[in-house]
Amino acid sequence: MTTPKTPADDAVSLTGISKTYGSFTAVQPLDLAVPAGSFFALLGASGCGKTTTLRMIAGLEDPSSGSVRLGGRDVTALPPYKRPVNTVFQNYALFPHLDVYENVAFGLRRRGIKSVKKQVGDMLDLVQLGALARRKPHQLSGGQQQRVAVARALINQPQVLLLDEPLGALDLKLRRQMQLELKRIQTEVGITFIHVTHDQEEAMTMADTVAVMNAGRVEQMGAPADLYENPASTFVANFLGTSNLIETEVTGVSGGELQLTAAGQKLTLPAARCRVDVTTGGRVLAGVRPEKITLAHSDDEHEIAESRNRVRGRIVDSSFIGVSTQYVIDSPVCPELEVFVPNVERDGRLVPGAPVVLHWNPEHTFGLDAAQDIDAGTDTDEGEAAA
Structure with a gap:
């Protein structure tokens, strides 16, 4: 006999969540459950509502209706800094005056933690940047900067890591390398990743589950291979490949x-x-x-x-x-x-x-x-x- 699933089993649970701006509806009321420890992708074209959905999870946007639960806890009314999430943006937002080590240590020092050497060292090893610890961001490649941003976000051990088009600024070859790198990191740390992207190959390469969004709605959700082989609509059939x-x-x-x-x-x-x-x-x-x-x-x-x-x-x-x-x-x-x-x-x-x-x-x-x-x-x- 299997134990019934509860909302606490999901890292993120959205119930009837929507977002309107005046007469424009960016996100139609939707229900979404992201299993704990999974790599989840929100995939869609520009303007489909995927980033708005991510921002509501992060607390950067207030939903017009519905609720956001993280690990079973209702956080709809909580500000971003009180939510157990961290976000990696496309521009990485690294501190240019700090070296790699101090960028990664920033979150720990901000919380008043004095001894950070082991945690920072372990995190730099995870993203394979230990040898570059004393370089400044401008001395790194785009892919290396991206890994610093991920390390800085992960060191605070969030329940959920939100990634908003994190590979968008990289060239094609490097982007493909980083897809595999991010998947490796997620597998090693076991933290839930929610990744927003407009790139079909990126979502299908990295994610366990993909939610295809269109016009503020989830058109179809499932494993990448299932979405590709068994599209439920013409939009999914045409948007995921050809x-x-x-x-x-x-x-x-x-x-x-x-x-x-x-x-x-x-x-x-x-x-x-x-x-x-x-x-x-x-x-x-x-x-x-x-x-x-x-x-x-x-x-x-x-x-x-x-x-x-x-x-x-x-x-x-x-x-x-x-x-x-x-x-x-x-x-x-x-x-x-x-x-x-x-x-x-x-x-x-x-x-x-x-x-x-x-x-x-x-x-x-x-x-x-x-x-x-x-x-x-x-x-x-x-x-x-x-x-």
Whole structure:
């Protein structure tokens, strides 16, 4: 028999929390529970409400409604300095006149702790900066400054560490290194991390659980792989990576499968992977990720197994992107289907203008409500890192 979960089991529990500014609603009333010891990500485009939500947890914004509980304790009315949280911002906010050691020791000294040597030393070892203890912030790289900021925040042993776009100022290669570094640190210290980001790869690389936000609401929440493989909406399907969404009609339902047709081409969709209840004559958006598709020249169509979903088309564009080649296919079922083909054994016939067949395992198809906006999540501004 399992013990029922209580609010105290969660590091953070938000109940009916919302935020409005005059007539504008930044965060719709939402309930959110962040398990203790987890790495949790709030993911969304600029203006979706993720940073506002983080600031309400920190006490930097007062909620318009609802409550904030930390470790089961209601802290909604408490000021920031009385909450057991620390925040790391994108600009790090290090003290330029203090060296690394004193930046990290600052929180302890502020609390009147005299003997700080061991705690600071242990924390610098954790972030692998012991050899740079006497350098000033301007003598460090962006990634090193970021680790100093994390060490300074962690040394006070908060219940929750809040990270507001902490990697946004780093270049791509360093950002990827720091994603792994932050995950390592979180695993070692076991403190709950809540990370706000607009970068899908960042959230999926680091987090145990991701909450995808859109227009002040949580669209879907779950493990990164589950969100990617089983999106619940067109927004999630398009915002988390790339999805091909094909408008189809249901022509039959049997044996746990939906039979679909699009522009005269037949497709199969497992009923368990369809997010909407449909019957024959209903409409479904059939989705498939670009990397799940195999691309074959039409001359080789006879070699494709009958059990595979297949769509015919013509290559209109191709882009070499290192590990794979990205193809854009014009097809009667969709004007711009995307396919990612690993650069292992390249077929020289797959060039713009070539007739092709796209085929994939029906199990890799997912179904969404055709009443949704098919382009939702494709026009978000990923270049900004605001709320």
